[in-house]
Amino acid sequence: MFDTLSDRLSGIFTKLRGKGKLSDADIDATAREIRLALLEADVALAVVKLFINRIKERARGAEVSQALNPAQQVVKIVHEELIGILGGEARRLQFAKQPPTVIMLAGLQGSGKTTLAGKLARWLKEQGHQPLLVAADLQRPNAVNQLQVLGGRAGVEVYAPEPGNGVGDPVQVSRDAIGHAQRQMRDVVIVDTAGRLGIDTEMMQQAASIRDAVNPDEVIFVIDAMIGQDAVATAEAFRDGVGITGVVLSKLDGDARGGAALSVRAVTGQPILFASTGEKLEDFDVFHPERMASRILDMGDMLTLIEQAERAFDDDQKERMTAKLMGGESFTLEDFLEQLIAVRRMGPIANVLGMLPGMGQMKDQLAEVDDKHFDRVTAIIRSMTPAERSNAKLINGSRRVRIANGSGTTVMDVNQLLNRFADAQKMMKQMGGMMGLPGGRRKATKSPKNKRKGKGGGQRPQRPAALPQMPANFDPNALPGMAPGFTPPKLDFSQLQKRQRD
Known part of the structure; x- marks a missing residue:
């Protein structure tokens, strides 16, 4: 619903990038464009006037003039004022003290x-x-x-x-x-x-x-x-x-x-x-x-995405997958089918990916994501025997023909799935190795310094394990079920890792 407004606001903020300092003329021009964008979105005139006055007042204040990046401060102000217009904080239902x-x-x-x-x-x-x-x-x-x-x-x-x-x-x-x-x-x-x-x-x-x-x-x-x-x-x-x-x-x-x-x-x-x-x-x-x-x-909605994932993936399922990763067990087609069904329960794939930050700039690619592709993958895996799902190496040429006929697909579709699944297995093994020991703990090492002082045990304080780094050759398209030609945005974990180290 807000696609047009989001596009207009993104274009406005793009013009501010690179400016070391915002003049009054820059602020007035930005406020004017935001005003037009809101009016075109059919926002009530009284609300637009209040919103623009608040932005101009705050943009001329110290929080922008003294900021290292004024453009980002303006985006922050607009974000906060939008939250204010929409109500500030979520309000829960008021339940009666005496039911019903x-x-x-x-x-x-x-x-x-x-x-x-x-x-x-x-x-x-x-x-x-x-x-x-x-x-x-x-x-x-x-x-x-x-x-x-x-x-x-x-x-x-x-x-x-x-x-x-x-x-x-x-x-x-x-x-x-x-x-x-x-x-x-x-x-x-x-x-x-x-x-x-x-x-x-x-x-x-x-x-x-x-x-x-x-x-x-x-x-x-x-x-x-x-x-x-x-x-x-x-x-x-x-x-x-x-x-x-x-x-x-x-x-x-x-x-x-x-x-x-x-x-x-x-x-x-x-x-x-x-x-x-x-x-x-x-x-x-x-x-x-x-x-x-x-x-x-277009900042995404990761909290809603996480909540949807928690509802779609039950606790037993998450524990089984974690145990497999930590125990070094191989990721099977049966596991993948279970994960795929859970993802489909979260809703249309395009909507799920749209909650990621910055995905507003990839609308054309999101439009090409077809849920039917995931249904075809599901049909292919369901046409396999339990033994084939547990060990994909058993699937030879004749088996691939049988699976293709049983799922209403082609042998090329089956080959493509198996090739991408093989790449995904390698990636899951790398991720399991990077996660280290169960619980993410490191082995305690004796500290010679503490030992000399007689502090007993010589155990160093435990530090949380670092967040895993993605392999340099990680290819999102290697994940089974990804629509051909669709490349998800690269996620930058550097700030999260820095916060963890701090």
Whole structure:
């Protein structure tokens, strides 16, 4: 969604590089270009004015004029101000001291509200809660059925005593749902209310009546991030008419300009709690202003990437792989298949790679990354026997023909996979050797100096093992499953190693 804005800001900052000192004219020109970029992204005018004034004020201060690299200081200022506009720190849901916690969802029709209810219920269940979905949208055709389907996928109970399609009293359904939740020991109640194509008196009155009936702990407004300034105006109307306590941005995976996401927090004064990025129930996460600001400025989002990896790779899987590396055991095709399946659980590969810093400059290459390539690799490995997966050297010419026929690929595809896998095996052995002894500890050596002083044992203090260096001949394309022609960016570990030594 923020691709256009990211490109514009990257171009602006590129012009600042190489300048030893920034004049007032440089600051004014930069601020003017940033202002145009934000306006083109459909950010609210009042927000743009506040943002630009803050940047100009700070850019003329001592933090830039006395900096060794003024251009980098300006980028830092823009990053911090973006975080401020987006809300500063992530705000968690407020749970009631006495269950159940009641969460009321509000928004226009088509904003993704019912889908969001299913996503939120699934997320809460993963956090250890027992949520209950309430079908209080009795106007939209099949809204009740849709919520029941989503509840089934999420493994969450749905309270739906009325069939909907214009039949039933949503206020009474919402009120009765609280008693049902208490009887069934549900600690969170999510009320899905009706939406309209536009704001009207009847809609606001119904939402206010449901609010008074259930006394919600959170009133969350679901906003379609693709509809620009209309979304901000609608959020203001709900804030004044119902009283929202938080916002959820839906459809962040769209190709709109994204101004609503940058405006809604500043205009409504209410925090953005969650972000929804797709149709699947797992396409949902807590909204982190700092991470979103980093993505906009093409600084990557490593924390989200790490969190996704932790969810995709279970603890047993990580322990087995670590034990293999530390024990010097060979990396097999069975291991690779297991890793590949876990990576695919993290989502589209292009999205995963897009969280790496600087990947905004490689959009053309990312566009060429095809998930079907990984599916073909999976099919090839699944067509092998267990013995072949454990020992790839067994795969001779006739076996390669059989594997190609069984996977619907060509012998060339099988050869390419095996060649890259052989290179990957070598790399994994080198990495295992560089990791040293189990636990990353070095053997203790006796210190002659301490021995002479009689301090007993002569053990030197243990220092943490240095981070492993990548081999000089490391080729990312040697990794099995990498799309042909795609070269991931080189990662510079020097600063991390320096910090470790310090």
